Amino acid sequence: MMDSRRRGIALLVAGCFFMEMLDGTIVSTAAPRIAHDLHTTPSSVGLIVTAYLVTLAVLVPLSGWLAARFGPRRVFLTAIAVFTLASLSCALAPNLGVLVATRVLQGAGGAMMVPVGRLVVLTGTDRRDLPRAVAYIVWPGLAAPVVAPLLGGAITTYASWQWIFLLNVPLGALALLVARRLIAPGVPDTPPPLDLLGVLLTCTGLAALTWAAHLVSETRSTPVQAAVTGVIAVVALVAAVRHLLRTPHPLVNLRALDVPSFRAAALDGALCMAVVSAVPFLLPLLFQEVFGWGAVKSGAVVLFVFVGNIGIKPATTSLINRFGFRPLLVVSTLGLGAATASCALFTAATPVAVIAVVAALGGVARSVGLTGYSTIAFSETRPERLRDANALFATSHQLAAGLGVAIATVALRGGAALTDGPRAAYAVAFVTLGALCLAPMAGALRLHPAAGDAARTITAGQASVTRSAVSDSRKSD
CATH class of the missing domain: 1.20.1250.20 (MFS general substrate transporter like domains)
Incomplete structure (x- = not known):
């Protein structure tokens, strides 16, 4: 304890x-x-x-x-x-x-x-x-x-x-x-001397990528501006990765990604974070621009996502200990995708209680999923790589949180181009975001059955089940 x-x-x-x-x-x-x-x-x-x-x-x-x-x-x-x-x-x-x-x-x-x-x-x-x-x-x-x-x-x-x-x-x-x-x-x-070239390339790439996301979400910017900034970001980040893998004392040690559980948390978890940050951006816009609600009413209904977050929190640790990381991440990413896609069915006539329930269920899924990713990220990381893993994890998730709004904006504009009404455009955006959750769900399915068990408190019976699952997994391999 x-x-x-x-x-x-x-x-x-x-x-x-x-x-x-x-x-x-x-x-x-x-x-x-x-x-x-x-x-x-x-x-x-x-x-x-x-x-x-x-x-x-x-x-x-x-x-x-x-x-x-x-x-x-x-x-x-x-x-x-x-x-x-x-x-x-x-x-x-x-x-x-x-x-x-x-x-x-x-x-x-x-x-x-x-x-x-x-x-x-x-x-x-x-x-x-x-x-x-x-x-x-x-x-x-x-x-x-x-x-x-x-x-x-x-x-x-x-x-x-x-x-x-x-x-x-x-x-x-x-x-x-x-x-x-x-x-x-x-x-x-x-520590070794600061990796100045790594700082220059990494910071330039991350800044350009975040700025490109801003340009995408801005109605005043042109596609050319966003494209040029995006190219600069890609070039700088590719150069940064090459440098960080070759230099003896990198700013951030990318070899921390060699651990499968951490790699899943840093990459699949970041994709979930992008969806998580996009939903509270889209829902108030839907409620105010399409349904005609006021800011206070729309904000109060979106608050039910928080109700789901806080409601499941006392049980999160018990769920991890009882079922393990892989099943929990599969279910939570699937649940997040389903709850997000379900928002496409909302209309002005949908009872507020129904919207609140869907929002709360989405809050449960996002809380369980991101807690699982944040925990498994460091469950098998060696102590000497903890600083590098922590910096990598924070960078990927912070970047994803910033990019979530841009992804939602692109999906919304794409929906507007494909449909003939604002509600239909939002429906396309929510379905697109829900579909994105299929990628981290597939990643969770590829995790080893015993991934993250070092961070679990398990009974003898659960350990026997885990060993059997591991044995079956090795046979299938």
């Missing part, structure tokens, strides 16, 4: 994860108010969302090296302080230029805050305590994009947009005090 101190650290990192994810999505709901107060256009305000996401994508890969060089505690505390002060600066920004600059600073804090905090939790945690520790960390991050539409709508309706950022100040200050108390000072390692 986890001791109270380690449980407290996990909850602390969970709170930081919630703040980071919330600030990546909530600003969109306040775009009209921000544009009015700063004397600019709502479309220009989209830059403050993109600047934040680009900074996160670019700097997350550096988290492992910085934690090794300066120590996880020092980097984590500094990240919380930077994020909190940047949030205050965002609230005080007098114009769009200053707001974009402070959002970049906020993204820099967030890029270090969550990956390094998770590294603190993972280091020294017994493998059998991983499901519980990861469950604490994951669900607030899943809740943030769902809560954002309602919270953002309420803040902009009953207060000013500055409170979106001011709320982080007391929360950040509290997190800083708790972190100083709970996290013990450590002795920094002596």
Whole structure:
């Protein structure tokens, strides 16, 4: 069982994860108010969302090296302080230029805050305590994009947009005090010199890919702009992969992907994360643009995804211990795909109760699936590769969260081109997103029956069943 101190650290990192994810999505709901107060256009305000996401994508890969060089505690505390002060600066920004600059600073804090905090939790945690520790960390991050539409709508309706950022100040200050108390000072390692070429290629590729996603989701951008930026991203990332595999001291060790369970978590889990981040983006648009609902009503219904998230959380660890990772990931990815595709059947006449039930079931599937991926990712990773695996996992999932909106936008535009009505366009988008879940489901089916068992607490009977499954699997091979 986890001791109270380690449980407290996990909850602390969970709170930081919630703040980071919330600030990546909530600003969109306040775009009209921000544009009015700063004397600019709502479309220009989209830059403050993109600047934040680009900074996160670019700097997350550096988290492992910085934690090794300066120590996880020092980097984590500094990240919380930077994020909190940047949030205050965002609230005080007098114009769009200053707001974009402070959002970049906020993204820099967030890029270090969550990956390094998770590294603190993972280091020294017994493998059998991983499901519980990861469950604490994951669900607030899943809740943030769902809560954002309602919270953002309420803040902009009953207060000013500055409170979106001011709320982080007391929360950040509290997190800083708790972190100083709970996290013990450590002795920094002596890492190899920073891989400067790896930083240049990796950061350029990730920044270009995130910016290309922004251009795809922007109605004002041209296909040529998005295509050119996408080509730059692909070229830089291919060069980065070649370099990282050949250099003796890479920025991030891609050989961590040699472990099948981690590879599934980093790649298949990222695809699930893209779908997870796309659904809370599409649902409020469907409710408001097609059904004619108000922002508060649509946000309240989307909140049922969070009900599913939080409702299944107490049972997640027991489910992992009882059934194992492979069956749970197969069922959860299938459930996520089915719940997402079912949204295509919604009409203005669909009872709200039915929509709420589907949203809650989707919340259950996404919570179980991403908790499973986040746990199995580190269940078979050797301690000496934990930093590299953590940085890779954080990078892939952060990138997927940013790309989810772009995937949803492309699917929606494709649906509009193929159909003759807005509801039909949304139906195409939801079915497309649901179909994407077939890829991670197929990946889960390919996992070894005993994958992740090091992180499970299993009975003698379950161990016998697992051994039989492994034996049957080897015979079939």
